Amino acid sequence: MSPRIIDDATREARETELLQTALSVIAKEGVSGLTIDKVVALVPYSKGTVYNHFSCKEDLLTALCNNHVRQLAELFHRAARFDGNSREQMLAIGFSYMLHSQLNPTEFMLVISAKTPSVREKSTQKRQEEHLALEHDLLGCILQIINNGLSSGELELAPHLTPAQVAFSLWAMSFGTIALLHESLDRCSVRTEMELEREMLNHSNIALDGLGWRPFTGEHDSSETIQRLKEGIFAAEMAELNSRLSLTD
């Protein structure tokens, strides 16, 4: 269609290379340590070429953020297909969120910074819209499981709550837990004694019990569900996580 010298596949491969390189810089030196100069030094292209792919540094950050959310959506879809009751499926969503943040700690922090106005406003509209579409997809997964719960009778909605509010409460709780226990944040006060996987399960159960989502904690042992997740649909991710942990020992 458009008269290009380099074809789309080459261009896309180069963009992936640039994003991968930027991510490696951030992993070593943090988001604030990322500079275009450092990316260019690690790559066989010039500054001008980087600006041919991204309108500015912030646009690059948004692109990285979108890649991360896209991968997370894939895990959410897998969680929503988990063979169990609706409460177990919701537990699977939270577990996949946690797992993904552990496998990609750098990107998890990036999502927060990519949402600040200073980053958002400078990004291209195309990438901003893409971000909205991706988040909408995540939300769709959660709402679908809430509907599963409502139609099976496992979840009975309190009269003052909408499905969207239930979805948001679970999202906020998961986000808060993962963010506060994130490896890149200082461990102070309480947080020294807290273990992410254990607290994530505790908080999920507290919220699901509080929402009136059956079977309650007293009626079913959720650690059995976690075991099934680890050995089943998220076995590959668990293996990846364990191999990384053993490397740093």
Next chain:
Amino acid sequence: MSPRIIDDATREARETELLQTALSVIAKEGVSGLTIDKVVALVPYSKGTVYNHFSCKEDLLTALCNNHVRQLAELFHRAARFDGNSREQMLAIGFSYMLHSQLNPTEFMLVISAKTPSVREKSTQKRQEEHLALEHDLLGCILQIINNGLSSGELELAPHLTPAQVAFSLWAMSFGTIALLHESLDRCSVRTEMELEREMLNHSNIALDGLGWRPFTGEHDSSETIQRLKEGIFAAEMAELNSRLSLTD
């Protein structure tokens, strides 16, 4: 004691002026828009003097963060003295956290960024230690209310939960809710329909019900408690918030 030309009071007043100015720059242009040059331009001192107070830009950010947490601790102490049952006191803590983040949106975001290693590592040890002490104080308020609940029998601890874990679950839930609904973050997907005060109350009740903290939502109307908080111990803060809202209308 030490032979100073300028006395401690003058020095402290100047530091306050520098911090206040830095905050005004951040309020207008975001954390990433803060530069020492801009602060110096708004103040009758030179760059060298700024570096006499703060070892680097990040040290200044940590100082701002500490000021914010110090004010929050004052609200927490007031909430812990609220005349009500233990569940209402805990509700007051969450409400004060939300109120403080609404009155100081800039600083709330600052606390997140001040915890990243790139900021933390560059700050002076003195300010890092001060930060730990302040957070410990916040936690103390929450733990005290948990103890009130345990001794009154309103809270019965699940066998697998410690008081510190209960404190952390409520903190993570509140933090996640406030952060995701923060005015400085993009409103997308679900969040467009969410109202901070309403969801904060919903999430608090979901978590407190899930923790088994009496009286449960069905046994007592928590919006009555919120009304008492607004008209009582947080009346001044509510007036401040309302006057600001009417200004922007």
Next chain:
DNA sequence: ACCTGAACACCGTTCAAGT
């Protein structure tokens, strides 16, 4: 003892010159 601001290194972004 403290303050000042010129000087330096570094970084994001642009664009004239090249292929």
Next chain:
DNA sequence: ACCTGAACACCGTTCAAGT
């Protein structure tokens, strides 16, 4: 049509010179 890298403006930090 695309790439390159010199050039520019801006920013954090230092430190010699001043009071």
